[in-house]
Amino acid sequence: xxxxxxxxxxxxxxxxxxxxxxxxxxxxxxxxxxxxxxxxxxxxxxxxxxxxxxxxxxxxxxxxxxxxxxxxxxxxxxxxxxxxxxxxxxxxxxxxxxxxxxxxxxxxxxxxxxxxxxxxxxxxxxxxxxxxxxxxxxxxxxxxxxxxxxxxxxxxxxxxxxxxxxxxxxxxxxxxxxxxxxxxxxxxxxxxxxxxxxxxxxxxxxxxxxxxxxxxxxxxxxxxxxxxxxxxxxxxxxxxxxxxxxxxxxxxxxxxxxxxxxxxxxxxxxxxxxxxxxxxxxxxxxxxxxxxxxxxxxxxxxxxxxxxxxxxxxxxxxxxxxxxxxxxxxxxxxxxxxxxxxxxxxxxxxxxxxxxxxxxxxxxxxxxxxxxxxxxxxxxxxxxxxxxxxxxxxxxxxxxxxxxxxxxxxxxxxxxxxxxxxxxxxxxxxxxxxxxxxxxxxxxx
Amino acid sequence: xxxxxxxxxxxxxxxxxxxxxxxxxxxxxxxxxxxxxxxxxxxxxxxxxxxxxxxxxxxxxxxxxxxxxxxxxxxxxxxxxxxxxxxxxxxxxxxxxxxxxxxxxxxxxxxxxxxxxxxxxxxxxxxxxxxxxxxxxxxxxxxxxxxxxxxxxxxxxxxxxxxxxxxxxxxxxxxxxxxxxxxxxxxxxxxxxxxxxxxxxxxxxxxxxxxxxxxxxxxxxxxxxxxxxxxxxxxxxxxxxxxxxxxxxxxxxxxxxxxxxxxxxxxxxxxxxxxxxxxxxxxxxxxxxxxxxxxxxxxxxxxxxxxxxxxxxxxxxxxxxxxxxxxxxxxxxxxxxxxxxxxxxxxxxxxxxxxxxx
Numbered sequence: 187x188x189x190x191x192x193x194x195x196x197x198x199x200x201x202x203x204x205x206x207x208x209x210x211x212x213x214x215x216x217x218x219x220x221x222x223x224x225x226x227x228x229x230x231x232x233x234x235x236x237x238x239x240x241x242x243x244x245x246x247x248x249x250x251x252x253x254x255x256x257x258x259x260x261x262x263x264x265x266x267x268x269x270x271x272x273x274x275x276x277x278x279x280x281x282x283x284x285x286x287x288x289x290x291x292x293x294x295x296x297x298x299x300x301x302x303x304x305x306x307x308x309x310x311x312x313x314x315x316x317x318x319x320x321x322x323x324x325x326x327x328x329x330x331x332x333x334x335x336x337x338x339x340x341x342x343x344x345x346x347x348x349x350x351x352x353x354x355x356x357x358x359x360x361x362x363x364x365x366x367x368x369x370x371x372x373x374x375x376x377x378x379x380x381x382x383x384x385x386x387x388x389x390x391x392x393x394x395x396x397x398x399x400x401x402x403x404x405x406x407x408x409x410x411x412x413x414x415x416x417x418x419x420x421x422x423x424x425x426x427x428x429x430x431x432x433x434x435x436x437x438x439x440x441x442x443x444x445x446x447x448x449x450x451x452x453x454x455x456x457x458x459x460x461x462x463x464x465x466x467x468x469x470x471x472x473x474x475x476x477x478x479x480x481x482x483x484x485x486x487x488x489x490x491x492x493x494x495x496x497x498x499x500x501x502x503x504x505x506x507x508x509x510x511x512x513x514x515x516x517x518x519x520x521x522x523x524x525x526x527x528x529x530x531x532x533x534x535x536x537x538x539x540x541x542x543x544x545x546x547x548x549x550x551x552x553x554x555x556x557x558x559x560x561x562x563x564x565x566x567x568x569x570x571x572x573x574x575x576x577x578x579x580x581x582x583x584x585x586x587x588x589x590x591x592x593x594x595x596x597x598x599x600x601x602x603x604x605x606x607x608x609x610x611x612x613x614x615x616x617x618x619x620x621x622x623x624x625x626x627x628x629x630x631x
Numbered sequence: 632x633x634x635x636x637x638x639x640x641x642x643x644x645x646x647x648x649x650x651x652x653x654x655x656x657x658x659x660x661x662x663x664x665x666x667x668x669x670x671x672x673x674x675x676x677x678x679x680x681x682x683x684x685x686x687x688x689x690x691x692x693x694x695x696x697x698x699x700x701x702x703x704x705x706x707x708x709x710x711x712x713x714x715x716x717x718x719x720x721x722x723x724x725x726x727x728x729x730x731x732x733x734x735x736x737x738x739x740x741x742x743x744x745x746x747x748x749x750x751x752x753x754x755x756x757x758x759x760x761x762x763x764x765x766x767x768x769x770x771x772x773x774x775x776x777x778x779x780x781x782x783x784x785x786x787x788x789x790x791x792x793x794x795x796x797x798x799x800x801x802x803x804x805x806x807x808x809x810x811x812x813x814x815x816x817x818x819x820x821x822x823x824x825x826x827x828x829x830x831x832x833x834x835x836x837x838x839x840x841x842x843x844x845x846x847x848x849x850x851x852x853x854x855x856x857x858x859x860x861x862x863x864x865x866x867x868x869x870x871x872x873x874x875x876x877x878x879x880x881x882x883x884x885x886x887x888x889x890x891x892x893x894x895x896x897x898x899x900x901x902x903x904x905x906x907x908x909x910x911x912x913x914x915x916x917x918x919x920x921x922x923x924x925x926x927x928x929x930x931x932x933x934x935x936x937x938x939x940x941x942x943x944x945x946x947x948x949x950x951x952x953x954x955x956x957x958x959x960x961x962x963x964x965x966x967x968x969x970x971x972x973x974x975x976x977x978x979x980x981x982x983x984x985x986x987x988x989x
Contacts, residue, residue, distance in 0.1 A: 227946035228953075236946070264945040266929070271890055272686070275883065276926060279682040297887055300793045304884035308807065320791070371780055373791035373887050380790050397780070400889060611790065618727065618787070619797050 218261040219254075219535055220285035221246060221519055224277050224293045229268030230401035231426030233456035234508055235294055239264065240499030241512025242292070244491050246520070247498075248483075251490045255524050257533045261285055267298060269426070274298030275305075282309055289541045290314050290519050296374035299332075306331040311538035312522075312545050316515055317342065317450045317473055321377055322611035326546060326574040327623045329612065333545045333574045335518050336567055337473035339423070340607065341599040342449040343381035345580040346471040348597050350419055350447065351389075361390040366417035368408060368432055370424055371397035378423040378449060380607060388603075402428025409435040422448045429457035433465050443467040443585075453583065453590070454507035463587040471597075472507070473580045474564045475514050477590050479505035483513060483559030507590065510563070517558060518567070522548055546571055546629075565596065571629035578604070634982040650828055667817055672810045680809035687922045688816040689877045694902040694914035695820075695827055696870030701900070702909035703831055704863035705843030706756050707764055710771030711899045713752075714868040715875025716891035717775060718745040720785050722876035723794050727787055734799050734806065738819075738876045745872020746865045748775070753864030757857055760846075772893050779888040795885030812881045819877065823870055828911050830866065839863050840909070905963060907972025916971035924959065928952040 223242055226235030246260040254260065263284060265277035274293055282288045290312045293299050299319035306313050307330065314333045315323070321340045323332035350365070351357045367382055369375030375397065386393045394417050396408045402424060409432075412420060420441065424432055429452045436446060444467040448457075453470020455477070478484055484505040492501055503509050526536045526544030536544065550567040567576040578601070582594035616623065639654050641647040651657045675684065697711050722741025726732050752771040759767050779785050779792075786794050799806040806815055830836055838859040841849035850856055879886045898921060906917020929952050936943040943951075967974045981988070 225945050227944075228949040232946075239945070266945045266949040268949065271883065271886070276682040276686075279678050280930070283678065296791075297793070297889060300791070300795065300885040300887070301883050304795055304797055372889055373793040377791045619795075 217258060217535055218285055219258050219289055219523055220261050220263070220287065221516070222277075222281035222284070222288045222291060223262050223264045224267050224274055224281075224291065224295075224298065225264045226269045226294060227266055229270065231269045231295075234426050234451075234454060235269070237454075237456070237499065237503050237506055237508035238294055238512040238515070240497075240503060241509035242516045243498040243512075244487050244496075244504070244509075245483075245513045245516035247491045247496055248487050249516075249520050255520055256527055258523075258527075258535055260520065267293070267295065269295050269297075271295070271297040271301050275301050278302055278305065282311055286535060287311075287537055289523060289536065289538055290545070292316070292515050292519065294318070296377065297372065300373060303329070303332060309538070310542070312542040314515065314519060314522075314545065316511070316518065318374065320615075321380075322608050322615060324573065324575040325608050325612035326569075326571050327612070328616045328621060329574065330624060330628075331542060333569070335545070335548070335569070335574070335576050336514070336564075337450070337575060337578055337580065337599070339377040339449065340381040340604050341473060341575070341578045341580065342471050343378045343421070343423075344385070344599040344604060345473075345578075345597040346421055346447050346449060346582070347382070347385050348600075349469075349471065349582045349594055352594070357389050362392070363419070364392045364394055364415065364417040366394040366396055366412055366415065366420045368396045368398060368405075368412075368420060368422045368424065370402060370428060371399050374425060374451075375423050378421075380611075381604070382421070384603060384607060398424070398428060398432075400428075401426060403431050405431055405435045408432075409439045409441070412436075412441055413439045418445065420446045422446060422452045424448065424452045429453075430460050433458065433461050433468060437461065437464045444469075447471065447582075450580075453585075455590075456508070458585050465585050466587040467584065469582050469584040469593060471580050471582050474577070475507075475510045475560075476581065476583045476592065477505060477507045478510050478563050481505070481559065481563045482561060483517075483563065484510075486559050487513070514560075514564065517560065518545075518548070521550060521554075521558075525549070545569065546574065548576060550576075571624070571626075634979075634985070636983070648832075650832070664821065668814070672813065677809050680813050683923055683926060684813055685809070685816055685882050687918055688813070688820050689874055689882055690899070690902065690922055691915050691918040692816075692820050692823055692877070693871050693874035693899055694906065694918045695824060695911060696867045696874060697899050698903045698906075698908065698911070698914045699827060699831065699839070699870070700863050700867035702903055702907075702913070703836060703843060704839035704860060704867075705846075706753070706860060706863060707761060707900075708768040708867075709765050709893070709896045709900065710749075710752055710768035710775075711871055712891040712893060712895035713771040713775035714745045714749050714871040715878060715895065716779060716888060717748045717868075718742055718872025718875035719879035719886065719891065720779055720794070721745065721872070722880065723796060724785065724787070726796060726880075727794075734801050734880075738873055738880065741876035742869040742873040745875065746869040749864045749868020749871070750861055753861055753868075756860050756864065769893075772896060776888050776892065791887075793885060793887045794879075796880050797884065799880060806881070816877055816881060819873065823873070824911060827866075827870065831911070835859075835862060843909075901960070903970075905960060905970055907970030907975075910970065910972035912975060913970050913972030916975065920963075920971065925952055925956055928955055 223239055225239040243262050246262045249260050265281055267274040267277050288311050292314045296318050299315050302313055312331050314335055316335050317337050319334055321338040323329035324334050351360055382393055394415055398405055398408055422432055443465055446468050448470030450473050458465045491497055492504055522544035523536050523541050525547055526540045530540045546569055548569045552566050555564050565579045569576040578599035580597050581592055583590040584593040634655055636653050700706050700708050718741040721744035722737045725740045726737040755767040756764050786792050806812055838854045841854050842859045846856055902917030902921045905920055907913025932948050932951055933943055
């Protein structure tokens with residue numbers, strides 16, 4: 187009996203291996219542009235990372251319906267990381283060589299981004315980290331392969347403070363005020379702090395740093411501190427299950443939601459749906475897009491993908507904040523390839539190295555964005571060798587109890603402050619790694 | 632038939648007490664080593680190196696270290712992740728702060744720092760036993776997590792708390808290709824495994840096992856518990872520390888304390904329980920099981936699905952992977968509570984008697 191069960195198990199394993207080996211070559215060999223997708227459909231950030239992955243996949247399907255990138259079809263293959271760095275590295279290694287080579291990675295995790303930053307220059311694959319990862323990677327002179335397109339943590343931090351200052355009636359009104367930062371105790375959370383500290387020095391407000399250990403479901407002590415210290419505002423740098431927990435604790439301690447501001451990753455529907463009406467008044471800063479149910483691109487996805495039964499996720503999710511983030515991420519990935527095709531040959535499959543040139547020379551004008559269906563969703567993005575970020579536009583939206591509404595005009599992060607910080611940090615990185623800045627000649631390649 | 636030891640006479644104590652007393656085993660292990668060193672780098676692709684072999688080697692080393700403490704000395708520890716972290720961060724600091732520090736010294740000094748911390752957190756083991764000790768070693772886990780998150784000196788004042796290394800080289804050869812990384816890990820693992828195997832057969836290993844089996848009896852026959860327990864902690868955390876440094880330097884390249892969280896401690900403990908407590912071989916089996924099986928399932932499931940014409944979505948695969956993985960752990964523990972190493976030795980026994988079992 188015992189022997190038979192072992193034999194059974196062995197047979198299954200052999201069958202599995204056989205299937206694995208036989209299936210791998212069958213999928214290859216077709217002219218496709220391969221976009222790997224590192225997903226977090228399970229684990230501590232699943233409620234938030236799932237819509238992103240669905241949006242990413244759906245937009246790529248839409249690109250194919252529209253006829254591909256000048257005829258080149260897109261292909262998405264997912265690999266589940268569960269937000270764990272070591273699984274993310276495994277997924278990266280697994281996908282980077284598949285289907286003719288990966289075009290670009292978007293790991294959706296700061297930890298994985300840090301690990302991949304060390305690997306991508308060797309493999310010549312670009313990394314898009316919209317709104318996360320290393321803030322200093324906006325400096326293309328040092329970080330040749332990293333693209334924090336449309337913003338990073340410091341942009342989010344700066345714009346959220348601008349919004350607060352505007353509400354108060356000017357930066358000088360912040361003097362002597364106390365702002366608490368509730369942040370995820372990991373590189374993700376800590377990356378926000380330099381900009382907060384810089385602004386606090388400039389404008390003389392007091393900063394109260396409240397780290398929350400990952401995954402962030404235990405926050406009683408933090409909010410007790412908030413209750414004692416009575417900060418004038420709370421800025422939250424939270425992600426996944428941490429955000430709803432924080433808001434519930436704020437409700438329990440009676441901290442007014444109107445004085446709570448989330449950064450880019452802390453203000454989406456999955457965070458607030460459970461809290462519902464009691465989260466009313468909570469705001470979060472959104473770089474470029476928010477929830478865009480009525481945008482042309484969402485309507486097109488609805489008509490051409492979801493209504494055809496091709497949707498990746500549930501229908502009611504289409505157009506929500508994080509779904510849109512996936513859509514925008516996919517759009518940037520695709521447009522970079524389109525740009526690269528302008529130079530390296532239309533209708534050809536771009537290698538990672540060629541796509542990198544495309545991301546470095548992105549020029550998404552308003553007209554181009556409108557044509558793609560992003561009218562009202564985004565403002566122009568244009569990158570260069572020195573600037574791998576492309577734009578620093580953001581707006582603030584506020585939860586009205588059931589959905590988000592815009593509560594500010596377009597804000598732009600202050601280059602005067604952020605540029606020197608990015609450069610200093612990038613220089614420090616280069617010094618640690620014994621790298622030299624890219625020469626102007628290298629920018630031409 | 633092939634695996635018989637008839638005619639292999641031992642004429643000296645030395646021959647009788649060698650690590651592999653059977654000739655076939657000796658040949659087998661040399662062949663295995665030759666295969667690992669010469670053949671594997673030629674036939675294996677980059678993915679297998681980076682995603683499977685290198686993590687397997689490093690975690691085998693860590694499991695080996697933990698097995699000395701838990702399997703041989705009987706001191707249950709949940710602080711392995713912490714000792715790995717100490718090794719990684721100490722090696723990082725030596726490597727970055729001292730100009731021209733050779734890689735191998737940085738790794739070994741990481742191990743030395745981990746030894747110090749390990750012995751420090753091993754002191755409670757003199758009074759506390761069993762599960763209570765496991766809880767006490769948890770303190771190491773939390774303390775180390777806290778220290779590396781909060782004390783920015785350890786991370787060279789990196790604003791995000793994440794550190795990274797690059798530009799590693801040894802004897803003038805840059806360690807950046809997967810081949811070199813693999814050979815570096817393999818070399819260290821072979822040296823440590825040989826040392827550990829010999830250590831557990833020496834007088835000190837026997838002291839550990841005596842303490843494990845019954846500490847009062849061991850004390851009565853003249854074994855000093857302080858010495859035995861603390862040396863076990865020291866040796867174990869040294870190996871674990873070096874493994875941690877390799878994990879950071881070679882496998883991840885850039886890491887944060889979360890890479891050495893409590894989950895890592897549990898993972899390593901499961902490895903040695905499944906692989907076999909008190910067995911050097913078991914550490915390898917356990918590491919292979921825990922490292923490769925999830926990756927294998929994760930890739931085999933969609934392939935199996937597509938074979939029967941079903942596309943399984945990513946989340947379902949992840950969930951199924953966890954379920955099958957869990958079920959297999961239970962299955963193996965029911966079939967053989969002493970771990971995979973025990974299955975291996977049963978198989979060997981059968982081979983020796985085959986084809987005429989009596």
